[in-house]
Amino acid sequence: MAAQEDVFKKIISHCKEYGFVFPSSDIYDGLGAVYDYGQNGVELKNNIKQYWWQYMVLLHENIVGIDSAIFMHPTIWKASGHVDAFNDPLIDNRDSKKRYRADVLIEDQMAKYDEKIDKEVAKGRKRFGDSFDEEQFRATNPRCLENAQKRDALHQRFQDAMNAEGSIDLEELKQIILDEEIVCPISGTRNWTDVRQFNLMFKTEIGAAAEGASTIYLRPETAQGIFVNYLNVQKTGRMKLPFGIAQIGKAFRNEIVARQFIFRMREFEQMEMQFFVKPGTELDWFQTWKERRMAWHQALGFGSENYRFHDHDKLAHYANAATDVEFHMPFGFKEVEGIHSRTNFDLSQHAKFSGKKIEYFDPETNEHYTPYVIETSIGVDRMFLSVICHAYEEQQLEGGDTRTVLHLPAALAPIKLAVFPLTKKDGLPEKAREIVDELKFHFNCIYEEKDQIGKRYRRQDAIGTPYCVTVDHDTLQDGCVTLRDRDTMQQQRVKIEDLRSLIEDKVSIPSLLKGLK
Numbered sequence: 479m480a481a482q483e484d485v486f487k488k489i490i491s492h493c494k495e496y497g498f499v500f501p502s503s504d505i506y507d508g509l510g511a512v513y514d515y516g517q518n519g520v521e522l523k524n525n526i527k528q529y530w531w532q533y534m535v536l537l538h539e540n541i542v543g544i545d546s547a548i549f550m551h552p553t554i555w556k557a558s559g560h561v562d563a564f565n566d567p568l569i570d571n572r573d574s575k576k577r578y579r580a581d582v583l584i585e586d587q588m589a590k591y592d593e594k595i596d597k598e599v600a601k602g603r604k605r606f607g608d609s610f611d612e613e614q615f616r617a618t619n620p621r622c623l624e625n626a627q628k629r630d631a632l633h634q635r636f637q638d639a640m641n642a643e644g645s646i647d648l649e650e651l652k653q654i655i656l657d658e659e660i661v662c663p664i665s666g667t668r669n670w671t672d673v674r675q676f677n678l679m680f681k682t683e684i685g686a687a688a689e690g691a692s693t694i695y696l697r698p699e700t701a702q703g704i705f706v707n708y709l710n711v712q713k714t715g716r717m718k719l720p721f722g723i724a725q726i727g728k729a730f731r732n733e734i735v736a737r738q739f740i741f742r743m744r745e746f747e748q749m750e751m752q753f754f755v756k757p758g759t760e761l762d763w764f765q766t767w768k769e770r771r772m773a774w775h776q777a778l779g780f781g782s783e784n785y786r787f788h789d790h791d792k793l794a795h796y797a798n799a800a801t802d803v804e805f806h807m808p809f810g811f812k813e814v815e816g817i818h819s820r821t822n823f824d825l826s827q828h829a830k831f832s833g834k835k836i837e838y839f840d841p842e843t844n845e846h847y848t849p850y851v852i853e854t855s856i857g858v859d860r861m862f863l864s865v866i867c868h869a870y871e872e873q874q875l876e877g878g879d880t881r882t883v884l885h886l887p888a889a890l891a892p893i894k895l896a897v898f899p900l901t902k903k904d905g906l907p908e909k910a911r912e913i914v915d916e917l918k919f920h921f922n923c924i925y926e927e928k929d930q931i932g933k934r935y936r937r938q939d940a941i942g943t944p945y946c947v948t949v950d951h952d953t954l955q956d957g958c959v960t961l962r963d964r965d966t967m968q969q970q971r972v973k974i975e976d977l978r979s980l981i982e983d984k985v986s987i988p989s990l991l992k993g994l995k
């Protein structure tokens with residue numbers, strides 16, 4: 479576990495050192511849970527968004543995109559339930575004056591029982607060597623059993639409190655924290671306040687105060703922009719069910735526990751798609767979208783063992799199925815995407831609150847009805863984090879050398895080709911620039927002449943550039959360059975005029991999409 483935490487810290491430093499992610503307002507010591515993307519980060523992020531957009535919108539004839547405003551009519555958030563129910567249960571420690579999410583403190587406590595079990599298992603493995611049977615050990619070792627029983631009991635109590643009739647049982651959450659003797663990580667004390675609800679939406683005002691400003695919210699999800707445009711798009715696009723509307727955009731949540739770098743941010747980006755279907759067909763579509771979304775993730779080649787679905791046992795009152803796509807991050811399996819069958823809840827609520835009729839006329843059955851919705855919702859930043867975490871490697875090379883390399887899928891890499899003149903004279907820079915000037919219209923290239931070739935390779939490895947080309951004195955005679963592959967580090971002599979065909983297809987988003995069935 480500690481080793482994984484160290485790796486994660488190194489990834490965070492790497493992201494800053496190589497222009498991927500900077501803390502926001504860095505020269506003012508940062509702003510909690512807000513980050514900026516640097517020169518390489520923005521390219522990677524844009525490529526992730528393109529991969530999603532091209533898959534969802536270009537490859538699905540019945541999905542179209544929109545770009546709705548961040549500011550929306552405040553009643554939208556009343557209708558959607560966010561004003562009344564988009565809350566986190568908070569607790570303060572009176573000594574440290576630090577504020578925590580009560581549910582997160584309890585989840586961390588459950589994870590501690592799991593850590594204790596894992597430690598016992600590790601000890602057992604050491605003791606019994608090759609003959610170690612982990613399954614049997616977990617099922618029979620008294621300390622494993624005791625901790626598993628404590629974890630399960632806590633899990634049950636926690637679930638009951640979170641899903642209590644009406645709303646979360648805040649008193650019970652506090653009682654659990656006291657009974658489990660959970661201490662504040664800063665003060666080390668158990669001097670807790672009561673648990674209370676905290677709404678996660680940011681408020682601001684629209685219009686000058688003198689003219690009667692009104693309170694509006696920064697949207698906490700992009701989905702509502704899609705729901706309130708359902709009629710506009712359906713009518714103007716003459717869309718027939720089933721069809722989808724996709725959107726990529728910023729969302730804002732006043733997260734209390736902001737941890738794990740860009741995993742939980744206060745300003746982040748979502749890629750959401752609402753798929754409108756005939757009532758009664760939604761569970762089949764839910765299954766279809768689960769399969770499609772998982773295939774999209776796995777086409778990146780990170781290994782199917784690094785993904786899993788986490789189906790929700792307890793559903794929101796308006797949902798009839800929900801699952802998360804989880805990815806194996808350095809800090810465990812974590813949600814990257816949610817897939818939800820949201821019935822006709824949102825459209826019906828907007829019909830009720832706006833007074834407008836929001837229905838579909840089905841020409842096949844001559845019926846009017848409110849469509850049901852399957853939603854796929856993925857965070858761009860979480861996806862970015864999963865890509866970077868999987869790509870990062872500190873590699874031991876033959877001869878005792880090491881390198882840090884990002885094995886990014888070539889189609890997502892910020893730069894596809896770096897072109898180096900071997901020296902800064904003899905016409906080599908001019909030849910190298912000629913190559914960049916020709917290829918830059920087809921994919922992202924850079925020219926680099928500083929430092930020895932070895933150092934230049936390392937810099938490109940560190941930002942995940944899949945190909946480097948070196949122009950040497952022979953190039954001027956034979957028109958060939960040395961093409962070096964990031965992952966294998968193998969080099970081959972190729973003709974300049976073949977570079978485009980050798981590289982273009984491998985670094986394009988369509989090459990990834992073609993891998994999808």
Ligand code: GAP
Pocket residue numbers: 698699700701731733740741742743744746747748750813814815816853855856857858859860861
């Ligand atoms: N419209 C549904 C919705 O917003 P969600 O599960 O709250 O559902 C969907 O969010 C996705 O948005 C998550 O799976 C995650 O990838 C991303 N996300 C949510 N909150 C986030 C945060 N504070 N920081 C970064 N990403 C976040």
